[in-house]
Amino acid sequence: MKWYQKLKSKVYMAVANWSGQGFDFTNWYGRTFWGVDNSKLATNETIFSVVSRMSNILGGLPLKLHQNYDVTINQAADVLINSPNPNQTSFDVIRGLETSRNEEGNGYGLIERDVRGQVSRITPLDPTYVEPVIEAATQEMWYKVLGNQNTYYFHNLDVIHVKHIIGSGGMKGINPIKVLKNTSDYDKAVREFSLKEMQSAPNSFVLKYNANIDREKREKVIEDFKRFYQENGGVLFQEPGVEINSLDRKYIAADTFTSERITRSRVANVFNVPVTMLNDTEGQSFSSNEELMRTFVQLTLIPVVRQYEQEFNRKLLTTDERKQGYYFKFNVGGLLRGDVKARTAFYHNALRDGWASRDEIRRWEDLPPRGGPADELWVSGDMYPLDMDPSLRKGGNSNASSTETDDDD
Secondary structure, three states: OOHHHHHHHHHHHHHHOOOOOOOOHHHOOOOOOEOOOOHHHHHOHHHHHHHHHHHHHHHHOOEEEEEOOEEEOOHHHHHHHOOOEOOEOHHHHHHHHHHHHHHHOEEEEEEEEOOOOOEEEEEEEOHHHEEEEEOOOOOOEEEEEEOOOOEEEEEHHHEEEEEOOEOOOOOOEOOHHHHOHHHHHHHHHHHHHHHHHHHOOOOEEEEEEOOOOOHHHHHHHHHHHHHHHHHOOOOOOOOOOEEEEEEOOOOOHHHHHHHHHHHHHHHHHHHOOOHHHHOOOOOOOOOOHHHHHHHHHHHHHHHHHHHHHHHHHHHHOOHHHHHOOEEEEEOOHHHHOOOHHHHHHHHHHHHHHOOOOHHHHHHHOOOOOOOHHHHOOEEOOOOEEOOOOHHHOOOOOHHHHHHHHHHHO
């Protein structure tokens, strides 16, 4: 890094870490833009279901800081993994970011640093009060955050931003709930109509008299009819000159089920999840839960996880740390382990092919390592250490080698 680049970096860090009047983030809690308003999710059960599942899965995935495949820790990792801020755990912060991403199309987290430039706090922001802007001179992205009394601007390296896909030339993710607006309106209309039909009178009738009657007598007849119907458990007597016909309701349960299947299919398409995960028995079929999870991880989860990892790597780690091999990584392997039978076959092949040790498998199963031979790689032949002399293996013919040497002499 050249001297003027170092100077620019130091000046930027000094400005970013300056805390003066009107710039104290400890007072942010309870402000208008602190936290996320999830009232939009309460309007549709299907949308709430898929957002809840995505958020819980992301928040529940194990997250570690690695250095060249070895697990390690530094201040940024300790803040992110253990205590992002005084009010939330890592699970809460990541789940909140994912909820905002799926609810508004964007999730934001403010990175606060101490006087040494080290990460000290990560604070989620309400996406409705955040707007990305481009600085005209440098063409760098900043984030404008609206507070109760002031407007704040933060450099893009100080804000974690996870988002859905963006439109051409845009900087913000597209809101998936807005994409589903027509679907939600249609589903809501069908539900309201069905509810009204179900809440209507259980039976309606047409009373037909052979003679005309005046209004007062008609009202007395209706009241007497209703009283008799209620007192006799729904039993009616048809008198001479009176015809009683029942009116059938137009509510059909199949219409509601069809509407729900259409809604689930469209929600699954927008959020890019398998329809089966929304409990649609008539949707996609999978031969096993392992196949379902593999499809979910490959098509849905990997792009989302990759976005989080790159945001953390770029904005929580320094350039020197990245050059030294540091990187954040979610462990999605647990979602792909399958059932006991599939895992047993996988571990058996890994051991016999010599690319995994018993202790490594024990760690995958959250069991303590035993050390010694359990941490060595073995190869079938049947099962010897890889570094063992082949002549010492069972069935090896060391005399043959000596005989060949004598014949050559």
